[in-house]
Amino acid sequence: MPTAKIPIKALPIDKPYAWETDGLKIVLVRTAEGVYAFHDVCPHASWPLSAGTFHDGKLECPGHGWEFRVETGECPDSPTYCLTRVSASMDGQMVRLEWETESVSQETEQRCSQMHERALQARDPRTEPQRSR
Amino acid sequence: MRVTYFGQACTLIEAGGIRILTDPWLTEGAYQGTWFHTHLLAEAGVTPERFPKNIDYLFLSHEHQDHMDVATLKHFRPDIPLLICRFSTSKFHRYLRQIGFTNIRELESGECLDLGNDVKLSIYRTVEYTNDSAILVDHAGTRVFNETDCKLDYKDLERIGSLGIDIGFYMFSGANWYPIMYEYPEDKMVELVRRRRKALLRGLVQRVRLTNPRFAVPAAGPCTVLDPDLLWLNQEERGIFVDPEIAVREIRQANLPSESVYMAATDVWDSCSGFDHRAPASFRAPRQEYIAAASERMAPSIAAAYKAEAPAHPDLPNLLPEFFNALVAEQSSAIRKTINAKLAFSVRGPRGGSWTVDFNAPGPEFVREGISEDWSYKIDVEDKLISPFITGAEPFFEDLLLSLRFKCGRRPDVFNEPLYHFLYEPNPEKLHDWHAHSKNSH
Numbered sequence: 001m002p003t004a005k006i007p008i009k010a011l012p013i014d015k016p017y018a019w020e021t022d023g024l025k026i027v028l029v030r031t032a033e034g035v036y037a038f039h040d041v042c043p044h045a046s047w048p049l050s051a052g053t054f055h056d057g058k059l060e061c062p063g064h065g066w067e068f069r070v071e072t073g074e075c076p077d078s079p080t081y082c083l084t085r086v087s088a089s090m091d092g093q094m095v096r097l098e099w100e101t102e103s104v105s106q107e108t109e110q111r112c113s114q115m116h117e118r119a120l121q122a123r124d125p126r127t128e129p130q131r132s133r
Numbered sequence: 134m135r136v137t138y139f140g141q142a143c144t145l146i147e148a149g150g151i152r153i154l155t156d157p158w159l160t161e162g163a164y165q166g167t168w169f170h171t172h173l174l175a176e177a178g179v180t181p182e183r184f185p186k187n188i189d190y191l192f193l194s195h196e197h198q199d200h201m202d203v204a205t206l207k208h209f210r211p212d213i214p215l216l217i218c219r220f221s222t223s224k225f226h227r228y229l230r231q232i233g234f235t236n237i238r239e240l241e242s243g244e245c246l247d248l249g250n251d252v253k254l255s256i257y258r259t260v261e262y263t264n265d266s267a268i269l270v271d272h273a274g275t276r277v278f279n280e281t282d283c284k285l286d287y288k289d290l291e292r293i294g295s296l297g298i299d300i301g302f303y304m305f306s307g308a309n310w311y312p313i314m315y316e317y318p319e320d321k322m323v324e325l326v327r328r329r330r331k332a333l334l335r336g337l338v339q340r341v342r343l344t345n346p347r348f349a350v351p352a353a354g355p356c357t358v359l360d361p362d363l364l365w366l367n368q369e370e371r372g373i374f375v376d377p378e379i380a381v382r383e384i385r386q387a388n389l390p391s392e393s394v395y396m397a398a399t400d401v402w403d404s405c406s407g408f409d410h411r412a413p414a415s416f417r418a419p420r421q422e423y424i425a426a427a428s429e430r431m432a433p434s435i436a437a438a439y440k441a442e443a444p445a446h447p448d449l450p451n452l453l454p455e456f457f458n459a460l461v462a463e464q465s466s467a468i469r470k471t472i473n474a475k476l477a478f479s480v481r482g483p484r485g486g487s488w489t490v491d492f493n494a495p496g497p498e499f500v501r502e503g504i505s506e507d508w509s510y511k512i513d514v515e516d517k518l519i520s521p522f523i524t525g526a527e528p529f530f531e532d533l534l535l536s537l538r539f540k541c542g543r544r545p546d547v548f549n550e551p552l553y554h555f556l557y558e559p560n561p562e563k564l565h566d567w568h569a570h571s572k573n574s575h
Contacts, residue, residue: 051339
């Protein structure tokens with residue numbers, strides 16, 4: 001599995017950062033909680049998320065405003081969309097990235113599928129707690 | 134090349150002796166009387182009757198009434214060459230034939246059509262489930278791009294930008310019912326509206342940056358609501374319909390190479406002589422002042438139009454369950470499971486009632502009377518407004534929601550995209566293909 005290291009100092013805080021190697025484009029977000037990395041492409045219309053903004057724990061796509069939680073990569077407004085995660089871990093003062101060579105990893109596919117199922121469950125009136133309005 | 138702007142996505146493009154008209158919406162009161170132009174076109178002398186008929190090509194981006202206005206279209210000859218994008222179903226094409234057009238040409242997304250005299254035209258298709266498309270016209274290297282309100286793929290926009298655009302017309306505003314027609318507490322509504330407007334303007338700047346035209350014109354998207362009871366929809370803190378001058382300022386503040394220009398209806402851009410601002414002076418009045426005065430002027434005709442609305446079909450209480458039972462039954466069980474909603478209708482009026490469409494019911498009955506306590510999406514609407522969509526007199530159900538004459542709620546508060554797709558176009562194959570693809574690609 002390919003890996004790379006980026007100095008943590010290179011990453012601005014609470015701002016998307018674009019990084020590229022061998023044609024693979026990655027967006028990194030450094031927050032107070034940690035560093036998150038994803039393939040730098042919005043699943044809606046393929047915009048580079050690195051040109052977007054970060055706020056409230058979410059990465060906002062610059063093209064059409066879709067938002068994704070950096071902790072999970074999921075889109076809270078539309079659970080059918082989610083980002084492809086790249087493993088990011090701290091190694092001293094460096095961020096270590098590790099990614100699969102296939103464009104959509106098995107892990108991501110499985111995670112998205114699980115999220116999709118969870119979203120369906122959440123909408124399932126048989127499992128949703130009764131709400132009063 | 135000369136481009137005359139007629140509001141929303143309507144542009145008359147004249148080049149090489151060829152006249153192309155895009156998305157002509159030249160009447161007022163679209164979507165059951167709610168949608169008016171940013172400025173009333175008649176005040177600039179523009180009506181379908183007076184509009185020049187010597188148009189060589191019509192381009193229609195999609196079926197929304199502010200882009201495909203039947204009352205305007207009937208003033209053009211039935212055999213006018215009508216250009217549309219090839220979408221995944223033939224519903225739009227069939228509808229255009231049904232209203233009388235006989236010379237419809239569908240173009241593949243990105244396909245280049247040579248019109249002669251050095252004029253070439255391409256249409257680009259949206260990435261979304263819904264039908265929508267944008268148009269690019271090239272006359273000997275001078276190019277106009279009209280995005281309409283189409284959400285294009287990044288690569289398409291990048292490619293269009295790389296060609297060198299002289300003038301681009303962009304969507305800059307919200308154009309639907311979220312969050313404005315939902316039941317939110319006031320403070321949450323204000324916050325959602327603020328965030329949505331901000332995201333819309335950020336997106337506009339990014340698309341202008343990417344396509345990099347010499348001149349960027351905020352064009353499609355918003356409506357102006359002149360119904361005195363709905364005037365709050367025009368307010369900055371409560372509405373998603375952005376003032377075009379705010380959009381112009383936003384682009385200017387981004388310091389892009391593109392010059393942002395406010396064009397009002399009937400203003401002209403000429404590639405040789407530049408801009409000619411022909412619109413009446415009143416079209417440059419402060420926005421809220423203009424809206425208040427226009428609403429006062431239009432209030433009697435709006436009231437008369439509402440009064441003249443046909444009552445609901447007498448059999449609506451039977452037709453509505455039949456309509457939804459049939460549509461849901463057509464779907465595969467996988468799609469019903471994906472939609473996974475309890476869609477409740479609270480229909481007011483003499484032919485009203487309440488029903489819940491349960492996509493998880495075993496069938497063949499999916500609709501039952503009453504509002505289920507655990508509804509997940511609720512639509513509250515007058516009987517006379519929903520009736521034509523149930524009887525088939527109105528073919529596009531989304532038009533009801535775009536009328537902004539209803540209230541809705543959702544639980545949980547997330548976008549159920551498959552349900553929206555169902556309401557937009559419940560074609561079983563299209564729904565199946567889209568959601569099979571979306572599951573595989575994400």
